[in-house]
Amino acid sequence: LTHIYLYQNEWIKAEQAATQLISDGTYQLITERFGIEKSKAGTPWTDLFLDGNINRWEGNTETIWALQTGNQYTVKGIGQYLKCCWLNSYQNVNGLTYSLEYWQRGKCIFRPTEFYLNLFDQEDDRGSEFAIKRIWKYNNAAYIKSQKDKGTPLKQLVNGSYVEVEVGDTVVISDETTANWLWPQPTKFMDVFGTSLSEDYSDKDIPVMRLAETYLFRAEARFRQGNPSGAANDINVLRRRAHAPEISSASIDIDLILDERARELMGEVNRRFTLIRTGKLIERNQL
Numbered sequence: 001l002t003h004i005y006l007y008q009n010e011w012i013k014a015e016q017a018a019t020q021l022i023s024d025g026t027y028q029l030i031t032e033r034f035g036i037e038k039s040k041a042g043t044p045w046t047d048l049f050l051d052g053n054i055n056r057w058e059g060n061t062e063t064i065w066a067l068q069t070g071n072q073y074t075v076k077g078i079g080q081y082l083k084c085c086w087l088n089s090y091q092n093v094n095g096l097t098y099s100l101e102y103w104q105r106g107k108c109i110f111r112p113t114e115f116y117l118n119l120f121d122q123e124d125d126r127g128s129e130f131a132i133k134r135i136w137k138y139n140n141a142a143y144i145k146s147q148k149d150k151g152t153p154l155k156q157l158v159n160g161s162y163v164e165v166e167v168g169d170t171v172v173i174s175d176e177t178t179a180n181w182l183w184p185q186p187t188k189f190m191d192v193f194g195t196s197l198s199e200d201y202s203d204k205d206i207p208v209m210r211l212a213e214t215y216l217f218r219a220e221a222r223f224r225q226g227n228p229s230g231a232a233n234d235i236n237v238l239r240r241r242a243h244a245p246e247i248s249s250a251s252i253d254i255d256l257i258l259d260e261r262a263r264e265l266m267g268e269v270n271r272r273f274t275l276i277r278t279g280k281l282i283e284r285n286q287l
Contacts (some may be wrong), residue, residue, distance in 0.1 A: 001017045002014050002017040002018045002021070002214060002217045002218070002221075003217060004228065005017060005206045005221075006217060006220060006221065006277065007277055009204055009224075011221045011222075011223065011224040011225045012221075013178070013198035014217060014218070014220075014221035015218055015221040015222060015225070016032045018214050018215075018217050018218035018221065019218065021064075021211070021214050022211065022214055022215065022218065026056045027061055027062060027063075027064060027226050028061040028062065028064055028211070029061075029211055029212060029215075029237070029238075029241055030044050030047065030048055030060065030061060030062045030241075031044055031241050032044055032063055033047055034047055034053065034060075034201065035047050035050060035052060035053035035058065035059055035060070036050055036051075036052040036053055037050055041130070042130050043125040043128060043130050043131070043242075043243075044241060045125045045126055045131065045241065045242050046058060046125065046128075046130040046131050046187065046188070048062060048063075048188075048207070048210070049187070049188035049189075049207070050191075051202075051203075051204040051205075052189040053208075054066050054204065054205040054207055055205060055247070056263040062211045063207050063209070063210055063214070064209035064210060064211060064214075065207075065208050065209040066205045066207045066208060067080070067206040067208055068205055069202065069203055069204060069205050069206055070133060070203045070204070070205055075196060076227050078201055079193065079201040079202050079203040079204075080201070080202050080203075080204070080206055081189060081200065081201060081202070082189045082202065082206065082267075083104075083106075083189050083190055083200070083201075083202040083204070084104060084105060084106060084107050084109070084200035084201070084202075085107065085109040085110045085189075086103070086106075086109075086110050086189045086190070086267065087103055087104075087106025087107070087108075087185065087189075087190065088106050088108055088111070088181060088182055088183055088185055089106050089107060089108045090102055090106065090136055090178075090182055091105070092181040093136075093171065093177075093178055093181050093182055094140075094143065095138040095139075095140050095143060095144055095154050095165055095171070096136065096138060096139060096140055096171070096182075097139060097140035097142075097143070097197075098159075098193070098197035098198060098215055099139055099197065099281075100192050100197065101139075102136070102139075102171060103190045103191070103192060104192060104193075104196070104197055104198065104199045104200065105197070105198045105199060106200075107200065108181070110267070111183060112183070112186055112266070113134075115249055115287050116262055116266060117132070119259055119262055119263055120244075120263060121244050123243050123245070124242050124243065124244035124263065125237075125241075125242040125243050125244075126242050126244075126263050126264065127263070130187065131186065131187055131188070132184050132185065132186055132187065133184065133185040133186075133187055134185075135170055135171075136170070136171045136182060137168050137169060137170055137171065138154075138165050138166070138169050139167065139168075140167075140168070141167045143230060144165060144166070144167055146166075156169075156171070156172050156174065157172065157174040157175065158172050158174075181215055186266065186267060188266075188267065188268075189202075189204075189267060191203075191204045192199060206226060207268060208263075208268070210268070211262075212238055212264050212265070213264070213265055213268075213269065215234045215237055215238055216235070216238070216257065216260060216261055216264065216265070217236050218230075218231075218234050218236070219231040219232075219234035219252075219257055219258050219260075221256075222234065223252055223253070223254070223257060228249040228250070229249040230249060231249070231252045231257070232246075232247055232249040232251075232252050235247060235256075235257070235260050236254075238260065238264055239260075242263075242264075244263075254278055254280065255280075258274070258275070258278065258280060258284065261274065
């Protein structure tokens with residue numbers, strides 16, 4: 001309802017609808033570690049997207065609506081394809097091969113832009129190593145050994161010099177071939193289903209509406225009414241949760257709100273619709 005009011009430029013009604021949902025106590029933001037990997041390294045924000053943490057009965061008080069993909073796999077033998085779409089094709093890099101650690105098979109259908117990857121403050125959990133995988137290590141022992149046995153060991157360019165590759169070395173993305181298959185990888189869609197290394201479907205449920213977006217809807221409604229202080233307060237609720245530095249009311253404009261939506265909601269919502277609604281499609285795509 002809040003979203004519909006924004007489409008209709010009904011800013012007061014949009015704020016009222018958002019406030020009712022935020023204030024009634026049914027949903028709360030996740031601000032502390034929880035769920036299946038609580039004892040492991042991670043962040044409250046990345047806990048939200050782990051398989052086994054998505055739904056209310058699994059302890060997630062922030063999810064308003066999630067598609068029940070797991071049921072589809074049980075009934076029809078197919079799940080959702082988001083993991084495969086968002087996962088790069090790391091296995092096409094010489095010296096890398098399918099791995100459960102690297103979430104099985106990817107197909108390079110979606111890719112985060114450089115603009116998105118440069119939106120984060122250093123301490124922002126949403127851009128951290130837990131949220132965006134940036135390091136890949138050579139794991140194809142058989143290939144690396146075969147190349148060495150043939151007298152043509154696998155090498156990579158490191159600081160201007162070619163260095164022989166060993167299993168466990170970090171892949172240096174230094175040439176066009178590597179960069180075509182390997183790039184920073186959002187983890188929110190990733191999971192491992194079964195044991196087949198070539199598995200591409202996922203049975204992980206998909207969050208479609210989260211309370212975090214309601215705060216961002218209200219921030220926009222408040223900004224449109226000339227209340228930048230209220231908008232900043234809503235955005236800072238999310239930034240405090242992500243351990244990002246707070247922003248001031250003086251910095252509030254529609255571009256900052258769109259940036260915050262990207263940091264918080266990348267891949268969860270249809271960005272194109274939002275950019276059309278706000279009159280920013282061409283400008284933001286050019287960025």
